Every structure is written in C-alpha cells, then in structure tokens.
Amino acid sequence: MKPCARPLHVFQMLKEFVRAIRDIAIIQRMAVEHGILHHDCSLYNVMIMGNPNDSNGLLIDWEFAIYITSNDEYSIGGMGTIPFISCALLAQMAELQTKARQQEAHKSSSKTLALPPSRISQSFGDDLESLFYVFAYVCIKYSGPNGREHQESVPDSLLDSWLTLDLDVCKLRKVYFFAVSTEEARLEKQFHPYFAKLDPLVKEWRVILRDNMETQVTFDNVIGLLEHHLATLQDDEEHSSTNKNLRKSAEELTHHMTKQAAEAGWSTSISSPKLAKWKKEAGVSGSDSDTSVTHVTVESEGSN
Template sequence: MRRKEIIKENIGAVTRTWSSQNSTRPVKDKEVSRKPDLALLDDVEARWDTIKAVCELTSQLYTPTGTIGKTIDSKAYLLLRRQPWRRFVLLFSLTHEYRELRVHMYDHAGGVVTPPIHIDSAPNHFLYILSGVVFGNLDCIGYDPSINPLRRSFSDPIGRITVNDHTYDILEVIFSSQGLVGRGTVCYLARRDDEEYIIKDHWVLGGKDAALNEVRMLREMQGVRGVPELVEYWLVEIAPNEVDETMNYRYKVLGSIKGTSRTHVRLVLKPRARPLHAFRTKLELVSALRDIVIVQRTAVEDRGVLHRDCSLNNAMIEDDGDGTNGLLIDWEFAVHIDAEAVGDVATSARSWKAKLATSSLTKPPPLILQHYHDDLESLFYVFVCICIEYRGPLGVKRDLSADRSQEWLPHLWSADTFKAGSDVKTSFFFHPNADKLKKQFHPYFDTLIPLATQWYDLIRNKGPSSAVTFGEVLDLLETHLAELPKDEPSPELLFAKKFIAALPKKRHASDLEGDDDRDKYINEPPNTERNIIHGRMGWTMEVAPQPKRSRTT
C-alpha cells in the first residue's frame, strides 16, 4: 500500500536510470561515435545532450593512460560539448573485476579523479556515491541552477538564464567553443522585456580580478563605434556571495593543478552581429575590415588599449539599421598600453608597449610582447582565411579536403604549438609567398587578390625594423574600396535568378496539342538535374545552413 502511495505522489517526476542500451551501439552523433557502457538518463533517448553521467566498466586495473582513461576523457569532452551550460560533468569507472569505483570530474580547468573506493572495504561509500548521482539534485552532478534548459523540443524560448536579479529567455545558442579545457565560451541570443541581447557565458583563467578585465576594457571603450555595449555583468554565484570557481569542485589544490582555476562570469551585451565570413558582398567585407582597423586605431591612440585577440571568431558585422559596420568583440585579453614615439615622427609611427604591472591584467609578463602592428597582422590573416576557406558570401564553407595536394595556408597557420605557428608565419613573410595567395584564393575572391598581395607586400617590406601603421593599412583598404563595384548583386538576388533559370520554359497551349502527357508536364517539378551536386542545388551562392535549435532536457 505504501509503495502505491509513493508512486502516486511522484507521478510526473523524472526518474534517472542507468541504461546499457548503447553499450553495443554508438550514441547518435554526427562527428564522433562512442559507446558508453552505462548512461544515466531520464526516460528519453540517449544523446550526448541528454545523458546525465557515464559509467565505464572493465575487469582490468585502472591506468590514466590506458584504454579506460582515454575513453573517459573522450566521453567527458562529448558531454561538455553537447551540454555547454553545465559547470562540470561526472563520469565513473568500475575496474579491477568491477569492484573498484572511481569518480572522474571534468570541467573547463581540466579533470580530476578520486582514489579507488572498494566495494568490499567501503560498501557504504560505494552506495552513497551511486545513490547520490541517481537521486540527488541536478546541481550535484554539474548542472547550473542559474540556467534552465526547457524540456520541450524546439520550444520558444529554449531555456532561461539568470544574470544578477534578471531572468532572460534563451532564444538560440549562437556560439559554443569546442574544447574541453579553456574558457568554455557559450553565447546565447536572449530576450528580456521584448528586447534582444547577447549573453556571453564563460570561464576566465584566474580569480575575480582577472574575470573582470573584459568589463574594465569595455568600459574604457564605451562609446566607440564597432565595440559592443556592456549592459550588465555577473560573477556567477553558486550561493550568496560565493562566486562560482572551478577550484570549488576540488578537494585541495595540488601542485599539478595550481594556477588552473577559472572563474565563471556572464556578460550581457548589445548588439547582435553576424560573423565577418557571413558578409553579403565583397564591398561589405572590405568595409568591415576597414572599420575594424579604425576600432583598433581608436583603442590604441585614443583610449590606450590593445585588443590582442583579433581572430576569425572575434571579427563581426553589425547591421545597425543605417547600413553595416565592422565590430570587434571579445576584449578579455585587452590591456592598457604606453606609447613611446620612435623613428620618423612625421609618419606617426609609434611603438605601443603593454603595461604589464597595471590593474588591467594582473598576470605574469607574457613571453612574447604584443604590439599594435601584431593586431593589424592578425586582421590580415583573418582576411586571407576567409578568402581561402569560404567560397562566397553568407558563410558558405569551402571543402579544402578535396585537394590534398595543397598546403593550405590556414592549416599551416593553425599549428599545434605557439613556436610552430610563429615559425610558419615568419617564414611566410621572410620568403616571397604572394603566389600562394593567388593560387589558394577561391575564384569568387579573385578581385580581392590585388588587395591581398599589396597588403602582404606592405607587411613584408617593412620588416622588423619599422612597423606597419594604421594609416598605411587604412589607405590601402580605402583605395580598393573605391575600386569595388557598388552594385554587386545580393546573395538573395543571385539565388532567385538561379532558381528562375532552372524553371521550365513556358509553353503555349498550341504546343500542347496532341501531347498526351501535357498534364504530367505541367504538374511535374522543374528539371534541375544539371544543377544538382551531391543531392543539393548547385548554386554558386547558397544560404548558409542554420544550426538546429538545441534540444535539451
């Protein structure tokens, strides 16, 4: 009788159970196939965005570098990648004839593992851990109570997120970083009081002061066109006055993990922008590059700030209702700088050196000093990568793997180590390599090859003794902007023309006389076989596929 009463009281409650259904078949995933021995689930299909925890089984002894350690690493990566709103994920291993239990905890500072808990010598501990995982609160297994993903599939909103005392509706996940260790940046399109915002949720290396560096830099840059507006920020708290830090989830600070702690921070920003590679015309692309150079110059010369993180992910285009302009985001690594006039004063060339001992960034001096011309050079790499890795506007990716004979520049520049990357880029400018730009640019960008080669020569001919100036790069961009056509068709117009061209020619009624299949002809779809490539329409310009809306539990 008591059992029936308990069941009746808990009708509708979610019950977590361990499932072995995917121990012999991989969990569905487009990129990586993995088979968890046991997956902790609600009453839903096993996907990496629905699995609460994973347990791996082996009769062998546990070793961190063995098969069991590697498989747990990869599944922790998949869990955090598909559930980026979690603070951490828990995995378990049952080893040594399935009698030793270990708890593996992974977050954006890395992973830690407990000593073995033997079922014979510590049966109660064994039971407490497994019961707590199944019956405990979700925040005990890494879920963030300040983010509430909704259970309804394809709902609007897809969840809710808290910043200070405000609650925002999550409309879309517009960016999520892919690594396990790192900032774990997730950008949400959110709404409050019928107004849309961008919420940047991430983990900053260091304590509270380091976490607030981007807040200080955005305030320094307030009012500069092409810099996001900071609406509010929050050092995320797990309890009143207790900031969420990765070190809170570790029993003690060991020497091997000292200096790896990260602090959880949320920024609410405006406006929403699109990536630079989602440009609509070549004129818009080059105009945005010019605008970003102006932002860099204003930051350095007027505000005394060096951005230091110009990349493909941080260069954007803003639609402000009165045209478009370039936007430079992510000011987390920005620093205050000092200026020392050097060389010919008439050229306005200055050497800008970072103040390493100021409150702008309380970290040890970097091994490599960065100057303003390094940011300008980074923008050149962004421009070249777009012209090689994309095949037109709206972010249409190019398949570089189709030609393995090429040593693609973006691949060479994305080296595994800083030294390797530095060596490749130094060699690129030390030896004449302008021909590689001509060979590797997609044909759509042929008209921008003169800009690329002249920009390349400008950097190469300066050498280490004299740096490229903002004025020189702006003059170059302005010259080529004046030469670009102002009436380049929009991608939508090109798409419409291609579609209309694929339609069958209109036939007169007299042409249908004696045609027994005229009704069939009139009703059949357009014959576009010549335009089909691998099952899709072979337009030169195609709309970039939108990511599916996150399905959460």
C-alpha cells in the same frame, strides 16, 4: 531576441566584407589613440552589424584589452588564437614555451631556478597583422557570402600550416610566408575564385607586413590600402552579376526564338499595344525592355 550582429564570414556582399575589415582597423586605431590595445584580434572577435549596404564592422571581446605601457611590455595571456597571432609574438611565445619545457624536464632538480614572470612585447602592429590573417582565412576557407564554406580541399593549405600548436614551427611558417616571394602565388592560388577581385589587395597588404619586419606598419598604411580597394568594388556586385546573367539568358532566348520563327517562315513583328500590355503585366519599364527580355510573338504568314 534577435542578434545585433553576425560573424564576419556571414557577410552578404564582397564590398561589405572589405568594409568590415576596414572598420575593424579603424576601431583598432581609435582604441590606440585612447591608450588601449585590443590584444586579441581573431576570426570570431570580428562581426558585422547592420544591413549589407550600410553595415559596419564590429570588434568584440574586449576583456583582454590592455592599457598601453611606455615600453610596450605586458604579462603573457589573452594574446589571441594561434592562427591569427603575429610572427613577432609567436617568436616570443615560442621562446617561453621552450624554456617551460626545459624547466619541466628538470623540475626534479633542486638546482632548477623558477622562471621570472613572463613578459612579452606587443604593439598595434601585431593586431594589424592579426587582422590580415583573419582576412586571408575567410578568403581561403569560404567560397562566398553567408558563410558558404569552400567544399574542395585545399592542397598544402596555408591555414593548416598556421594551425599547428608548436609555436616555433608556426612562427617559422609565417616568417617564411612573408619572406619568400613564391608564397604570394601560393596565397593567390588558395583564394576561392569568388574572392579573385581581392587578389591585388591581399598582395599589397602582404608586402606592407613583410616590410613591417624592418619598418613598423602604420594604421594609415593599412586603412588607406583598404579604402583604395573598397572604392573599386560595386555596391551590390551579386545583384549586378545576377542581372547580367539574366540579360544574357534573355538575349540567347530571344535569338533562339527569332531563329526558329525565321526558319518556319513566321513573322516576328509585334504590335505596340500588345508590347505595352505585356510590359505592364510584367512590371518592365521601357528602358528595361531594351536591355533585358525582348518580347517576341510568332504569327503564321497565312493568318493575316
């Protein structure tokens, strides 16, 4: 049976990648509008379904989804994977982790009180922040389409700093990432060059989430940003780039052949019937011949 979807990092075009991220944000918004919080946005819960030019983002693993409460408080559990958890959630979880350690250290004491059932405050803003980490993770870890990983090591990697199991340390590193201006350059430097066109997008998204510490981020903020940058990307930039490189190579080859012919005293003229025949055999249209390969024959001056 053929899988109906593929992981996000197995995107085939840059535009497909950004479109999938946009679609995930839209799915999150639709769920919230129906009173549901997905609760667990991470790299392996976001997928792509369909062919590259008309694919859609897909959010899976809804088993931890929760009904939104009036006070946005929920029992702890199923809140995501550490590298993708928001700063606010990490702060609350770190506090609970510290209390649990203290209780463990004093569990032999009869005076130790059991902790009350753990509750955590969470909103859709946390899920949108998680989606940002998914986006950044792909741009740092991978070097292009089809899951091609970044082969060179990334010094002082942000991903490594977000992977620590010490929740308090992870929280501090993420808060620092948003609060300190030099972190923007650090993020941009760690993006693989393939994703360079997305530098403006990630910078603006980072600012939105930084401001989220004071004013809650909205779906309109993030979705509008993604759609704006999505419109700037070509439908098939890999195909366009390949054609551009082929044209450049053809022009260089033509120039080289023409130069050699001139140095040898040969004629570079070509008869129209021959040119038409070659075009037909090569499947090249008249317009293509002007911008791609120029057909050249060389005939000795003495052969006429």
